Amino acid sequence: MAVLHHRRTGPSDAGTLLEQPAQPAPARRERSSVPLPHRPPDALPETPPVRRPVKRVLALALLLAAGLLAAAHQIRPAPYGDHLTSGPPAPTARARGGVVEAYDGRTLRWRYARVGRRPLSVLPTRGQAITVWDDGLVTDTDGRSVRWHRALPAATGWLRARGGAGVLRPLGRGILAVVTPSRIAAYRTADGDLRWVLPARAGCAFRPERAVRHGHALLVAQPCADGAWTAQLVAVDDLGGIAPHRTPLGNERPRAGRPERPRTEKALAPPR
Structure with a gap:
């Protein structure tokens, strides 16, 4: 007869019997080395556009450009070296040193100078001053602006040597x-x-200091080395050289829809 041995279990043995066997840790999933298929750019998620203050940027750029243009205009030299201290028109004008001055009585109205240039002769006319300068430039000034500039070809050397006497003739x-x-x-x-x-x-030269007025005509001496005395005097008026049967053009400023009418009468004799 077999004898069964009975073993009393204590508290420690109960815990051992209740313990479950340890489960093996799950295997670590290896990252697949197979490359993913390439996604086209249009399939990528779109980035929301960044809104910028475009109007403010443009306005700032325009203001900056305007400031630069204004600064450039201020530092730009005046055309022809003009320097005008403006004022109202004046009936008289004269050259004084290197400056043209205009007066109304004894009151100085305006001054006009050109950098490095000297006025040789001034002709006041209807509140304006027409000036010939030593560099062969002719200007017209009314005190508010220099209205126009005109250059005399091949006259600079002669003007500096002889001056401007008789050069300006209305x-x-x-x-x-x-x-x-x-x-x-x-x-x-x-x-x-x-x-x-x-x-x-050819072989002749005008002498502006020997020109005289006769009615509407200006008679200008033209001495010649060889030639008759009749060729040594010319007569001109506002239409040009006076000659028989001339048909000159008019000098009036053209008007819209109104053609110029030529003047054909003679200056030294009334029309027949």
């Missing part, structure tokens, strides 16, 4: 004659438009 009807040895040029005083040019004859 012809009437708003036309100014500028007399130099090689030519007589006529300009419209309203805008400086060149109206006509009369060159001296």
Whole structure:
């Protein structure tokens, strides 16, 4: 007869019997080394656009550009070296040193100078001052602005040596004659438009200081080395050289829808 041995279990044995066997840890999943398929750019999620203050940026750029333009205008040298201290028109003007001054009685109204240049002769006319300078430039000033500039070709050396006596000659009807040895040029005083040019004859030269007025005509001496005395004097008016049966153009400023009418009458004799 078999004898069974009975063993009493204590508290420690109960815990041992109740313990479950340890479960093995799950295997670590290896990352797949197979590359993922390439996703086209259009499949990527769109990034929301960043809103910028475009209007403010443009306004700031415009203000900066305007400031730069204004600064450049301030430092830009004046055309022809002009320096005008503006004022109201004045009836008289004269050259004083290197400056043209205009007066109303004894009151100085305005001053006009050109950097490095000297006025040789000034002709006041209807509140304006027409000036010939030592660099062969002719200007017209009304005190508020320099209205126009005109250059005299091949006259600078002669002007600096002889001065501007007799060079500026008004012809009437708003036309100014500028007399130099090689030519007589006529300009419209309203805008400086060149109206006509009369060159001296070959072997001759005009003498502006010996020009005189006779009625509407300006008689200008033209001494010649060889030639008859009749060729040594020319007569001009606002329309050009005076000659029989001439048909010159008018000098008035053109108006819209109104053609210019030529003047054909003679200046030294009434029309027949």
